[in-house]
Amino acid sequence: MSDTPDSAVQTVRAYIAQHRDAFLDDLVDWLRIPSVSAQPERAGDVRRSAEWLSAALAKTGFPTVEVWETAGAPAVFAEWPSDDPDAPTVLVYGHHDVQPAAREDGWHTEPFEPVVVDGRMYARGAADDKGQVFFHTLGVRAHLAATGRTAPAVTLKLLVEGEEESGSPHFRDLVEAHAGRLAADAVIVSDTGMWSEDTPTVCTGMRGVADCELELYGPDQDIHSGSFGGAVPNPATVVGRIVAALHDADERVAIPGFYDGVTELSDAERELIAELPFDEAAWLRTAKSYGTLGEAGYSTLERVWARPTAEVNGIGGGYQGPGGKTVVPASAQLKLSFRLVAGQDPARIERAVHDWLIARIPAGIRYELSFGAPTRPCLTPLDHPALRSVARAMSAAFDGAKVRYTREGGSGPAADLQDVLAAPVLFLGVSVPSDGWHAPNEKVELDLLLKGVEASAHLWADLPTALRNR
The missing domain is CATH 3.40.630.10 (Zn peptidases)
Structure with a gap:
């Protein structure tokens, strides 16, 4: 060469x-x-x-x-x-x-x-x-x-x-x-x-990156799940539903418009990636993980390098101590990040994420949604x-x-x-x-x-x- x-x-x-x-x-x-x-x-x-x-x-x-x-x-x-x-x-x-x-x-x-x-x-x-x-x-x-x-x-x-x-x-x-x-x-x-x-x-x-934090507020304090559960919105349940809806069965991000403009891998690029001496077992050891999972139709390297992603970085809410505590929690939290590829505009992604999240918050739940500084x-x-x-x-x-x-x-x-x-x-x-x-x-x-x-x-x-x- x-x-x-x-x-x-x-x-x-x-x-x-x-x-x-x-x-x-x-x-x-x-x-x-x-x-x-x-x-x-x-x-x-x-x-x-x-x-x-x-x-x-x-x-x-x-x-x-x-x-x-x-x-x-x-x-x-x-x-x-x-x-x-x-x-x-x-x-x-x-x-x-x-x-x-x-x-x-x-x-x-x-x-x-x-x-x-x-x-x-x-x-x-x-x-x-x-x-x-x-x-x-x-x-x-x-x-x-x-x-x-x-x-x-x-x-x-x-x-x-x-x-x-x-x-x-x-x-x-x-x-x-x-x-x-x-x-x-x-x-x-x-x-x-x-x-x-x-x-x-x-x-x-x-890849670029965009991230957000969502705070959900239900009752003004933790309340008895027997007296009130099933009759008022539970912020932890709402967070769980949001996370469950984030990907479809093929592990594609389910937010409308998320893939608009994505620069797809050419056949030549996929061939060049496939030529690399990739040892998936060794890569998993480095990842401290026990199996691969990602968007259907793409190899591990293609997913990491050339495909956009949505990840749950943190999720919380409700009682976390030993034993049970039968409450409807007052609040719940969710942190998400999105890795972006060529052709995606972080500002458009943030708008799409914002609209998708807000549409999933029921009446009776107050929220605060904030985005970090994106990288293209x-x-x-x-x-x-x-x-x-x-x-x-x-x-x-x-x-x-x-x-x-x-x-x-x-x-x-x-x-x-x-x-x-x-x-x-x-x-x-x-x-x-x-x-x-x-x-x-x-x-x-x-x-x-x-x-x-x-x-x-x-x-x-x-x-x-x-x-x-x-």
């Missing part, structure tokens, strides 16, 4: 080998900063992380490096213009904040004291996402060494936010406020991974030239191996970049499932991390032709 000349591959590898130790030493310094955005007491560390990255990017050669303030944690912006006036512009997205971590959570070592064992670096943020942000610093320098250039072949921008692990509450506002500075022909997201160590893959899209889905077509370019860069890094395509079942702020900047979003990541994102003993495979450096170096040389030929 790779069209990269062997000489360029060897030059990039030689440069990386020469600078490997310094690169890893710098990464260790950054990983030592406990930039946990979810913990208010770590706000100073999150800022220190942004300042550290700013200095590192300036040292790399970026002539413009700025810390951008938000209503929460700071982000970092950097820009390195190409010396080619016709060069396309590429924006790299990542984040410098990390999940909480403490030794007592089950870590074998201190989570913010990186340790290398058997070619693996253990530390919070090693894979998610500092390691995968940082490989671009060595990647761009390797690109310059291999091409003899003094500036990248693309105008290269970076946006590294500080609140991704807290739900990116201010990211959309940040992107809209700086849309002119962030304008790009393509966006590269390096907050992702690949199928396995021996199966290099490129992600082509992420994003998807890059398989034939997009920029996607082909990412695949070629990955193939060059992996000795010409065939690069396969995946999607991501989760959601993230990448869709905001696609939405505001009107640019295709591509994914370049080398993390593998065993890296343990968000878990104790998070790690990154150093050999794969350096493959990420290689892919980054090759990508900046390949993208100009791909984007000009759109």
Whole structure:
């Protein structure tokens, strides 16, 4: 699949080998900063992380490096213009904040004291996402060494936010406020991974998400079920009926209009998904589950990556203590979330959900219904030239191996970049499932991390032709 000349591959590898130790030493310094955005007491560390990255990017050669303030944690912006006036512009997205971590959570070592064992670096943020942000610093320098250039072949921008692990509450506002500075022909997201160590893959899209909370109120207090049961509406019963009606017998979401506009999988996409070495038994073990269940007519991977879903995240109401308590409860609660795919508009989904829920609430039940901030889905077509370019860069890094395509079942702020900047979003990541994102003993495979450096170096040389030929 790779069209990269062997000489360029060897030059990039030689440069990386020469600078490997310094690169890893710098990464260790950054990983030592406990930039946990979810913990208010770590706000100073999150800022220190942004300042550290700013200095590192300036040292790399970026002539413009700025810390951008938000209503929460700071982000970092950097820009390195190409010396080619016709060069396309590429924006790299990542984040410098990390999940909480403490030794007592089950870590074998201190989570913010990186340790290398058997070619693996253990530390919070090693894979998610500092390691995968940082490989671009060595990647761009390797690109310059291999091409003899003094500036990248693309105008290269970076946006590294500080609140991704807290739900990116201010990211959309940040992107809209700086849309002119962030304008790009393509966006590269390096907050992702690949199928396995021996199966290099490129992600082509992420699902969006919408969620809601429903509070139902019946009597003003719990009342005797013998005296009043069967004669007044029971909010817990109403919640149960709503949940029972959410899916039909084929596990399709039963809300009218829910599937309107959904971009269906093509036969080619289904064939590519089927080619992946998927072990359903192993996947179930990872899921801590004992059987698969989902929309009829689709495989497990198709359901997770390319189909919209409705999930009951929480349900409650009535007496939960030991023994019986014969009451009609005063209230009941329901939390729902909806994973969305390309072609679905979160605002339309919220209206459909709202109308469907309200229609099922009987007289005598009061309610409160609220929706969280939605995230849009994003998807890059398989034939997009920029996607082909990412695949070629990955193939060059992996000795010409065939690069396969995946999607991501989760959601993230990448869709905001696609939405505001009107640019295709591509994914370049080398993390593998065993890296343990968000878990104790998070790690990154150093050999794969350096493959990420290689892919980054090759990508900046390949993208100009791909984007000009759109």
